[in-house]
Every structure is written in C-alpha cells, then in structure tokens.
Amino acid sequence: MEPEVVEAELVLPTHMKFKKIQMYEKYPKGQARVRWKHLKQIIQAENYQNFPPNETNYVNIESPPSMHPCKRICDITGYEAPYFDPRTKLRYANAEVFKVIRSLPNDYVQRYLALRNAAVVLR
Amino acid sequence: MPFISKIQRQSDYSSFSSAHPIVIDNGGSYFRIGWAGEDEPRVIFRNIIQRPRHKITGETITVVGDHNTALLKYFDCTRSGPRSAFDSNVVYQFEIMEYILDFGFDRLGADQSQINHPVLITECACNPVQSRSKMAELLFESYGVPSVAFGVDAAFSYKYNQQLGICSNDGLVICSGFNTSHVIPFLNGEPLYEACCRTNVGGYHVTDYLKQLLSLKYPHHMSKLTWEKVEDLKMEHCYIAPDYASEVRLFQKGDKKAEEKTRVWQLPWTPTPVEEAPSEEEIARKAALKEKQGQRLREMAEAKRFNRINDLENEIRELEMLLEKLRHASEDDIPSILSKTVHNSKHDVESALAKATQSLRKAKGEPVEIVEKMDPSSAEKYNLINVPDEMLTPEQLKQKRKQLFIKSTSEARQQKKQKQIEEELERERQKKLEEERRLENPERYLEELRAKHRDLTEKIEQRKRLKTNGHTNGNNNASGGVGRGERLNPSQRERMRLLTTAAFDRGKGEDTFGTRDEDWQLYKLMSKDNDDDDDDKPDPDEAELTRISSRLQEIDPTFIFKSESGSSSAEAPRFRPLTKEDFQIILGVERFRCPEILFNPNLIGIEQAGLDEMVGVSVRRLPLKDNSLNEKITNSILLTGGSCLFPGMSERLEAGIRMIRPCGTPIKIFQASDPILDAWRGASTYAAAMQFPQQTFSRMDYYEKGEDWLRRYQLRYTI
Known part of the structure; x- marks a missing residue:
C-alpha cells in the first residue's frame, strides 16, 4: 500500500480490537455471500396482515395518494404542459419543444419517461 | 453547504466511564457518532462504503465514508460504486452497516476489548422489527454493547427544539430527510405514530432528479455531473417556488426576473488558441525557405540538363566521326567498322545522328520543327491513287x-x-x-450567371439524388420503414426486374430464348453497371457548371465555390470552435423544478401526497377529533431534516397548509435551529438524562422478551 494511503488511514482495518466477532470470522472469504432481504421482502416477512389494523407499522404510516389533480409539466423544459405526444408519450409545452422531442433519439425519450416512472420496462 | 465530515480519530475514549452512553444518528446520508451530553458529534461521515480493489496487490479493501478522492487513484473503483446499508430509510444490509459501525467506533477512539457503553441509535419511524432486531443483535454480539436504545431522529429533533423553546409541547414535526419525509404529530411531548405519515421522497430524489435532468440536457458534460457535484449544486442553488405555475411562466416568457434567477455553472474551459496572422518576419522567413528550396531544385534540374546536353553532344561527335570514317573507308571495310558499334548500316548511323541532334535541340530548349515532309512529296507518295x-x-x-x-x-x-x-x-x-x-451591365450579368449556376447545381444534384435514392418524393426514410424496393435506385431496380423475369420466364411452354438476336441484348442490359451509363462522356451540364463557377470565381468576390454542397453544410457545425458557452451548465427552471417533487411527488412518478398535504393527512389521522387540539398542533410546526433547508420552504408550506386547514386556523411554522444536527443533539441530551438507562434494554432483555416485545418497544421521549 502506498505510504500516503496508509497515512490517511483510508483503508478500514480488517481486525478491530474492540470487536468480539471479527468481520473475517463472520463473513469468511470464499463463502457464499449472505443474501440480505430487501425492504420489500422484509415487509412481506413482517406479516403485517396478522396484526390489528389500528396498530401502526411501516406500511400503514405511508401517505395516501395526493388529492390534488396531477400536475402536468413538460418533460423537457418543466413548463406547464398542455399537450401530450402520443408517439413518444412525452408531455410538452409548445411547438418548439415538440420539435425537440420528435428529434430525440429513443433512448433519450425513454430516459425522460423514466424520470417520472413512465418508461416502458422490458423484462 | 457542501459535505462536511469529521473523521479524525478521537483520543479521549478511555476517559469516559462505562456508563457514559454513545449516541449514534444513523441517518440516510450521514452517520454521526459522539458522546451523550455533548453538543457536537465527534465523528461525522457519509453513510456509505466502497469496496475497491487495490490496483497493484489486487486485494479488495473497504473504504467507509468520504475520503480524499485523490487517494482513490491507487484503487480500481470501476466495479464497486458507493453502497449504502439502507433500502429507502430501513437498514437492510448489515454487512455494510457493520463496516460503518467499525469505522465509527474506531474513529471515536475505541480501543478496549469491547464497546462497554450503552448505545442510543436512531432508526426510522415504525422500523420493521426484522431490521431492529438485526441491529440489536449486531450491537450485542459483535461489539459487546451492554444496552441499546432505539429512537426516531425526527422526534429527537422536535424534543431538542422544544427544549430550546422553539416549538411547544403539542405540535407537529415535518422532517424531510434523505430517503423519505415524515410528518409526526406530538401530543403532550410524545410522538403519535398512529397519526404520522411518510412519503418516500427526500433529498436523494431531488439530487437524482437534478442529476438526470442535467445529464439529459448536457450529454457532453455527463462526466462532470458527479453525484457529489450535483448535491453541491442542489444545496447551493435550488429553492422552492412560492407558486410553481407562476414561477415557471416567468421563465417561459423569458422575463428579466427569470434571467436574474438563472444560474450558470462555468466548467473549466480553455479557449482554443486563436490562429494569429503570421508576422511579417514569419512570412519573409517562410518565403526565403521556399525560395531556397526552389533554387536548389532549379539547380538540380539545370545540372541534369547540362549533363544530358553534354552526353548528347558527345554522342553526336562520335557519330559524326563514325560517319566520316565510313565515308572515307572502302565498301569492304564498312562491316568491320560497324561491327564495333551497335549500328548495322550507314543509314542506321545517319538516323541515329538525326535523332540525337533533335533531342539535343529539345534539351537546349530550341523549337523542334516537326517536319511534315508530306506536302512536297504528296504527289509522288500517293502516285498510285489516281491510277485506275x-x-x-x-x-x-x-x-x-x-x-x-x-x-x-x-x-x-x-x-x-x-x-x-x-x-x-x-x-x-x-x-x-x-x-x-x-x-x-455588370450587375445583371452577374445575376444571370448566378441564377444559371444555381439552376445547374440543382439540376445536377437532383440527378445525383435520383441516381442514388430513386424518386425524391417517395423516400421519406425519416419515418422509418424503408422497404427493400426503396433502397435500390431505378437502374438497379430495372436490372433486378430483368433478372427475375429472365429467371421465371423459363418453363412457360417452349423455350425460345436465343432464337432471335434481340434476346441476347438482355445480357448486355443485365451486366451493365448502373453507374457507367454516362460516365464515359463528361456530362455537358457539369462541364457548363465548372465553366460558370470558374467564371464566377473570377469576377464575383462573394462567390464561394462549393464542390459538394451537401457534405459541406452537414460538416460545418462540427467544426465550429467550441466556445465558453458550450462549457456552461445553465440552471434555470431546474432550480425550483427539482425540489418541487417534495410537494408533488407525482412529478417523479411517486403517487403520494406532498409535504403540505401530509400535514392534512396527519391531522386527519389524529385519534382525538378535537378542533382546539388540531389548532394547537398546527400552531407549532417544526421543520427539520436536510431537505428543509431549501429557501422558500416554510412560506410554501404555510401557504399549502393554509389551503388544507379550515379558514382562520392559526398556523405557525418554525425552522429547526439546525435541521441537520438537531436530531443528534436531541438524542445526546436525551441520553445524558438520569432516566435514560431505564429506556434501554440489555442483551438479556432482548433474548428473554423476544421479538414481539421488541416490536412494541418504544422510547418515552419525556423523561
């Protein structure tokens, strides 16, 4: 290791004096990695449906959908978008933006759509 | 306010007694650790790890938090980006969490065989019990922590500000963090989780949105738009518009106000060196050099010519001598004399002499007279023609x-x-x-010439297009769907037709191909290369065009000769020198469009209520339907969390909440004294209280009471 790296203590030591079980004992090298459950799986495993509905949990404290009408803004400029292009599915503000979106390559269109979670996801 | 981190190792760890609690604010973006009762956390770093490979030794190492990025040049970071232990606001990856805790305790100065201090650590509201138990397990098993307490950051922040007298006993906290935003009402100084609500939008989403928008707007500068840089841009320039629609209209109109609100980030850019006109000296020097070279070449040519003349003269002299000798010699001696030379006869020698003299004349630059000796002798030459x-x-x-x-x-x-x-x-x-x-009439003449030039160019262009594309009106390739037929030009198509008809004509009755001579013409047509149809003879139009353009060049100073009009117009913009403006990142609408997602999460496709509506939702969820209580609560709204730092936040929130709540409701919004650090400070003062140990649970408690107890475990914030 380079001296400047050592001096900056950039690298986390593998052995910690204050630990009862070291990292290398817990996660030995060459062993299959622990598959950590993602939040979705954690929530599923919590079985919230088995508890009384008035008991608070991670899921039922979520906000409900907005009561306001959905704000439609131009995907490119952020202006208010009265128009919608059925071909690219993008919203746009005026003729100039329309010209732009029609000249956009498809992957850019998809990235703009992905910004508001509306892109076509191929699985 | 860019990233601040404190990672110096503390040296006074051993001076704290084992009863002194350690306080950890385990936030989505920052990890803060310090001692209970102190004002500032001792160690602060970004809650991420990176596991790059050392370039030389190839070993995988762990880097926690943010370090001097210059040092990362020794590591191969291409396959390991920064990783977080969080999924949304819940810790799920406890291997990463362990590295982070290792680093945190290490930098706090821990040097005994275990962490022999109670630990207060923050978690999200209504943390799933799986995550909570894993965290407790980790602290007990790996670090040997005697007792643990879990609390909610937003609640600690509210309590801290309540102690400072900013908000009252009953109130509401709006905490907009890194991954999520919460609204939690407080009643008698205790949080009411059954009335709280969470929207999964936070600072992370704002930064990500800004980063995506800018990299879509400036694809060439994508590499400059790193996460850290965009985060800085967000913190420095983003603000919340009082009313999105009217603010955006300013920009749409290109108002003067909008111009003032536009920020420009100039990327490092060095102007391309302007080609200065060469100085007089330079020109003279170059001319001299050229002259010198020309002189040398001329000298060489002269020497060559001189040599050649010399050679020729020698040859002529020799030949003349030979002739002289032959003249004086007898008939019998001639063969013996000639045998020494390459010549066969006297006549031969004479012709050689004539040839040599002619080339000598040529070499000397004298006019060569091409002797047409036909005229005098034509009569006798063609003497037989007129004879029957x-x-x-x-x-x-x-x-x-x-x-x-x-x-x-x-x-x-x-x-x-x-x-x-x-x-x-x-x-x-x-x-x-x-x-x-x-x-x-010079003017009219020029005009005519230009018109002619234009017409001709168009005509030739048209023909070229026809040749390559087929008919011009039918090939709108832009719309896609170019069929096979459209790709061929007319002559190619004709050839295909011939080939197919030739192939499919067979077998239709008697095969009569070849009986007529015209049949064989077919092969000629087929084999004809479709390009050469008029390449042999130069196109008269093209010849005329070159003539006109050369003429125009002569007399019209404004005329620019274009050899290939199509290609030159396409390539022109590419060679435009890059200017300062090309290296500017302009933040206009983005400045308020990005934080707007906190109020309208549906802008990024999250179908949940925004911050202002969340207050309404939370008040509706309150178990007691008591108007005076509601009024009391909205009269003490605390804003905390890193995403509450945007300018204009409280004004916008107040306006939004006013729209939701009944007319005349008192609404007061307070900004937390330090929206980022208040949660840790609150936790610190809480852990320093005498009654804190009663709120913790030990390893024994954890294993005896089980998971169900842990699910119900909740701190009492008023102690």
Whole structure:
C-alpha cells in the first residue's frame, strides 16, 4: 500500500480490537455471500396482515395518494404542459419543444419517461 | 453547504466511564457518532462504503465514508460504486452497516476489548422489527454493547427544539430527510405514530432528479455531473417556488426576473488558441525557405540538363566521326567498322545522328520543327491513287491500298486539327461576346450567371439524388420503414426486374430464348453497371457548371465555390470552435423544478401526497377529533431534516397548509435551529438524562422478551 494511503488511514482495518466477532470470522472469504432481504421482502416477512389494523407499522404510516389533480409539466423544459405526444408519450409545452422531442433519439425519450416512472420496462 | 465530515480519530475514549452512553444518528446520508451530553458529534461521515480493489496487490479493501478522492487513484473503483446499508430509510444490509459501525467506533477512539457503553441509535419511524432486531443483535454480539436504545431522529429533533423553546409541547414535526419525509404529530411531548405519515421522497430524489435532468440536457458534460457535484449544486442553488405555475411562466416568457434567477455553472474551459496572422518576419522567413528550396531544385534540374546536353553532344561527335570514317573507308571495310558499334548500316548511323541532334535541340530548349515532309512529296507518295485499278499489277494494287489508307488517316488528322482550331475560335468569340455583355451591365450579368449556376447545381444534384435514392418524393426514410424496393435506385431496380423475369420466364411452354438476336441484348442490359451509363462522356451540364463557377470565381468576390454542397453544410457545425458557452451548465427552471417533487411527488412518478398535504393527512389521522387540539398542533410546526433547508420552504408550506386547514386556523411554522444536527443533539441530551438507562434494554432483555416485545418497544421521549 502506498505510504500516503496508509497515512490517511483510508483503508478500514480488517481486525478491530474492540470487536468480539471479527468481520473475517463472520463473513469468511470464499463463502457464499449472505443474501440480505430487501425492504420489500422484509415487509412481506413482517406479516403485517396478522396484526390489528389500528396498530401502526411501516406500511400503514405511508401517505395516501395526493388529492390534488396531477400536475402536468413538460418533460423537457418543466413548463406547464398542455399537450401530450402520443408517439413518444412525452408531455410538452409548445411547438418548439415538440420539435425537440420528435428529434430525440429513443433512448433519450425513454430516459425522460423514466424520470417520472413512465418508461416502458422490458423484462 | 457542501459535505462536511469529521473523521479524525478521537483520543479521549478511555476517559469516559462505562456508563457514559454513545449516541449514534444513523441517518440516510450521514452517520454521526459522539458522546451523550455533548453538543457536537465527534465523528461525522457519509453513510456509505466502497469496496475497491487495490490496483497493484489486487486485494479488495473497504473504504467507509468520504475520503480524499485523490487517494482513490491507487484503487480500481470501476466495479464497486458507493453502497449504502439502507433500502429507502430501513437498514437492510448489515454487512455494510457493520463496516460503518467499525469505522465509527474506531474513529471515536475505541480501543478496549469491547464497546462497554450503552448505545442510543436512531432508526426510522415504525422500523420493521426484522431490521431492529438485526441491529440489536449486531450491537450485542459483535461489539459487546451492554444496552441499546432505539429512537426516531425526527422526534429527537422536535424534543431538542422544544427544549430550546422553539416549538411547544403539542405540535407537529415535518422532517424531510434523505430517503423519505415524515410528518409526526406530538401530543403532550410524545410522538403519535398512529397519526404520522411518510412519503418516500427526500433529498436523494431531488439530487437524482437534478442529476438526470442535467445529464439529459448536457450529454457532453455527463462526466462532470458527479453525484457529489450535483448535491453541491442542489444545496447551493435550488429553492422552492412560492407558486410553481407562476414561477415557471416567468421563465417561459423569458422575463428579466427569470434571467436574474438563472444560474450558470462555468466548467473549466480553455479557449482554443486563436490562429494569429503570421508576422511579417514569419512570412519573409517562410518565403526565403521556399525560395531556397526552389533554387536548389532549379539547380538540380539545370545540372541534369547540362549533363544530358553534354552526353548528347558527345554522342553526336562520335557519330559524326563514325560517319566520316565510313565515308572515307572502302565498301569492304564498312562491316568491320560497324561491327564495333551497335549500328548495322550507314543509314542506321545517319538516323541515329538525326535523332540525337533533335533531342539535343529539345534539351537546349530550341523549337523542334516537326517536319511534315508530306506536302512536297504528296504527289509522288500517293502516285498510285489516281491510277485506275486495271492498269496496275497486283503488287502495285497492294501499294495503292496502303497509300489510300495513309492518305485518309492523315486527312482525318488534318480535319480534326482544323475543327479544334475552329472550336477555339468559336469559344474565343463567345467569351468576347460575354465580356461585352458584362461590360454593358455588370450587375445583371452577374445575376444571370448566378441564377444559371444555381439552376445547374440543382439540376445536377437532383440527378445525383435520383441516381442514388430513386424518386425524391417517395423516400421519406425519416419515418422509418424503408422497404427493400426503396433502397435500390431505378437502374438497379430495372436490372433486378430483368433478372427475375429472365429467371421465371423459363418453363412457360417452349423455350425460345436465343432464337432471335434481340434476346441476347438482355445480357448486355443485365451486366451493365448502373453507374457507367454516362460516365464515359463528361456530362455537358457539369462541364457548363465548372465553366460558370470558374467564371464566377473570377469576377464575383462573394462567390464561394462549393464542390459538394451537401457534405459541406452537414460538416460545418462540427467544426465550429467550441466556445465558453458550450462549457456552461445553465440552471434555470431546474432550480425550483427539482425540489418541487417534495410537494408533488407525482412529478417523479411517486403517487403520494406532498409535504403540505401530509400535514392534512396527519391531522386527519389524529385519534382525538378535537378542533382546539388540531389548532394547537398546527400552531407549532417544526421543520427539520436536510431537505428543509431549501429557501422558500416554510412560506410554501404555510401557504399549502393554509389551503388544507379550515379558514382562520392559526398556523405557525418554525425552522429547526439546525435541521441537520438537531436530531443528534436531541438524542445526546436525551441520553445524558438520569432516566435514560431505564429506556434501554440489555442483551438479556432482548433474548428473554423476544421479538414481539421488541416490536412494541418504544422510547418515552419525556423523561
């Protein structure tokens, strides 16, 4: 290791004096990695449906959908978008933006759509 | 306010007694650790790890938090980006969490065999019990922590500000963090989780949105738009518009106000060196160099010519001597003399001499007289032509035919020459005529010439297009769907048709192909290369075009000669020198469009209520339907969390909440004293309280009471 790296203590030591079980004992090298459950799986495993509905949990404290009408803004400029292009599915503000979106390559269109979670996801 | 981190190792760890609690604010973006009762956390770093590979040794190492990025040059970071232990606001990856805790305790100065201090650590509201138990397990098992307490960051922040007298006992906290935003009402100083609500939008989403928008807007500068840089841009420039629609209209109109609100980030850019006109000296130097080179070449050529003349003169002298010798020698001696040379006869020597003299003359630059000795001798040369065939012997007849052939070819040559001269004259005459017309009315003449040039160019272009694309109106390739037929040009298509008909005509009754001579023409048509149809003879239009353009070049200073109009127009913008403006990242609408997602999460496709509506939702969820209580609660709203730092936040929130709540409801919004650090400070003061140990649970408690107890475990914030 380079001296400047050592001096900056950039690298986390593998052995910690204050630990009862070291990292290398817990996660030995060459062993299959622990598959950590993602939040979705954690929530599923919590079985919230088995508890009384008035008991608070991670899921039922979520906000409900907005009561306001959905704000439609131009995907490119952020202006208010009265128009919608059925071909690219993008919203746009005026003729100039329309010209732009029609000249956009498809992957850019998809990235703009992905910004508001509306892109076509191929699985 | 860019990233702040404190990672110096503390040295006074051993001076704290084992009863002194350690306080950890385990936030989505930052990890803060310190001692209970202190004002500032001792160690702060970004809650991420990176596991790059050392470039030389190849070993995988762990880097926690943010370090001097310059040092990462020794590591291969391409396959390991920064990783977080969080999924949304819940810790799920406890291997990463362990690295982070390792680093945190290490930098706090821990050097005993275990962490022998109670730990207060924050978690999200209503943390799933799986995550909570894993965290407790980790602290107990790996670090040997005697007791643990879990609390909610937003609640600690509210309590801290309540102690400072900013908000009251009953109130509401709006905490907009890194991954999520929460609204939690407080009643008698205790949080009411059953009335709280969470929207999964936070600072992370704002930064990500800004980063995506900018990299879509400036694809060339994508590499400059790192997460850290965009985070800085967000913190420095983003603000919350009082009313999105009217603010955006300002920009749409290109108002002066909008211009003032636009921020420009100038990327490092060095102007391309402007090509200065070479100085007089330089020009003179270059000219001298060129002159010198030319001189040398001329000298070389001169030497060569001189040599050649010398050689030729020697040769002529020798030949003359030889001739002299031959003249004086007897007939018998001639062969012996000639045998020493390459020549066979006296005649041969004479012709060689003539040749040599001619080339000498040429070398010396004297005009070579092409001797046409035909005229005097033509009569005798063609002596047999006018004699009727009957009078000639077969030998003479043959000669006559030969003479006839020679005569006709020479005559044809003559005629051609005559014609060329005539053409030359004609051209000369036309030129003169044109010149006269030009002098008569230069303006009109130029105009006419230009028009002609334009027409011709168009005509030629059209033909070229036709040749390559087929008909011009049918090929809108832009719309896609170019069929096979459209790709071929007409002549190619014709050839295909011929081939197919030739292939499929067979077997239709008797095969008569080849009986007529015209049948064989088919092969000629098929094999004809479709390009060469008029390449042999130069196109008259093109010839005319070159003539006109050269003429225009002569007389019109504004005329620019374009050899390929299509390609030049396409390539012109590419060679535009890059200017300062090309290296600017302009933040206009983005400045308030990005934080707007906190109020309208549906802008990024999250179908949940925004911050202002969340307050309404939370008040509706309160178990007690008591108007006076509601009023009390909205009268003490605390804003905390890193995403509450945007300017204009409280004004916008107040306006939004006013719309939701009944008319006349008192609404007061307070900004937390330090929206980022208040949670840790609150936790610190809480852990320093005498009654804190009663709120913790030990390893024994955890294993005895089980998971169900842990699910219900909740701190009492008022102690």
